[in-house]
Amino acid sequence: MTFDVWLSDPVNWVYLAIGAAVLLCGVRVVTSQNVVHAALFLVGALAGSAALMLLLSAEFVAWTVVLVYIGAVIVLFLFGIMITRAPVVRDVGLDNKKARPVAAVVALATFAVLTYTSLLAFGNTEVARVGDPTPTETLAEGLLGRFVLPFEVVGFILLAALIGGITLARRDLSPAEEEERGAV
Amino acid sequence: MIVNQFLVVAAALFSLGVYGLLVRRNAVMVLLAVELMLNAVNLNLIAFESVLRTPEALGQIFAIFVITVAAAEVGIGLAIILLIFRNRRSANVDDFNLMKL
Numbered sequence A: 001m002t003f004d005v006w007l008s009d010p011v012n013w014v015y016l017a018i019g020a021a022v023l024l025c026g027v028r029v030v031t032s033q034n035v036v037h038a039a040l041f042l043v044g045a046l047a048g049s050a051a052l053m054l055l056l057s058a059e060f061v062a063w064t065v066v067l068v069y070i071g072a073v074i075v076l077f078l079f080g081i082m083i084t085r086a087p088v089v090r091d092v093g094l095d096n097k098k099a100r101p102v103a104a105v106v107a108l109a110t111f112a113v114l115t116y117t118s119l120l121a122f123g124n125t126e127v128a129r130v131g132d133p134t135p136t137e138t139l140a141e142g143l144l145g146r147f148v149l150p151f152e153v154v155g156f157i158l159l160a161a162l163i164g165g166i167t168l169a170r171r172d173l174s175p176a177e178e179e180e181r182g183a184v
Numbered sequence B: 001m002i003v004n005q006f007l008v009v010a011a012a013l014f015s016l017g018v019y020g021l022l023v024r025r026n027a028v029m030v031l032l033a034v035e036l037m038l039n040a041v042n043l044n045l046i047a048f049e050s051v052l053r054t055p056e057a058l059g060q061i062f063a064i065f066v067i068t069v070a071a072a073e074v075g076i077g078l079a080i081i082l083l084i085f086r087n088r089r090s091a092n093v094d095d096f097n098l099m100k101l
Helices: A003-007 A010-031 A035-055 A059-083 A097-122 A136-144 A148-169 A175-183 B003-023 B027-052 B058-088
Strands: none
Touching: A003 A010, A010 A035, A010 B003, A010 B027, A035 A059, A035 B003, A035 B027, A059 A136, A059 B027, A059 B058, A097 B003, A136 A148, A136 B058, A148 B058, B003 B027, B027 B058
16 A cells, blocks of 8 residues: 555544644653653643544543543642652753663664564554444443453452552551550 | 554554653653553554454453553552652652662
């Protein structure tokens, strides 16, 4: 398939716009020197990948990403940033400057290997057309049928993470305070 | 649409996550880069599902599992960072050497 043929499909224009936005936001997530900006650019990257998932006819997963990542995880991150009082203003100490060249080489090598292998393996394989979404019923039957055991395990992991998070993050009382509590 | 255009975006997001993981000093920023990588994996799973079209939508089910585990990971990770911050007054990963003698 030549590039002209590929470009004649309007869906691919949408893809190009979303893909460029995702990559731009992704670059800013790892290069921004302002921690709050980095977290907010992550919102853009996640929203863009949710849009790509919509293009790939995975509607339920796309909206799950919006709900869980953008709705909950980012709020948690902003909480973490505020509580650890990470320098909110432009700060030169946010990156380890010595690690930059090595990190760039490793990242570029990862990208080259992944892209080369996927180009080699898939070539011009087409994906399903837009407008043929996977019904949520299929996912529900899979999750509560064949995959009911992993589903329960994941639920247990969430419960363990909840209890673990509370236990780890709550402030330990000093012996004097504990005695005071005991007396009341 | 061919599948490779999505795989390339996912690979780029994953590499950006690797870069952030190696470069960032603040522990919260490191977790942010890990989120980027997990999201790239999700995008891959969805793209493969769109090619294979399994009757049970296996790729999407796995993506949902990944999202759940990622949410749990962020909760625990931030709790641990908070705990270390309280004891060390720092969120810099270079300062986290509690296991050193």
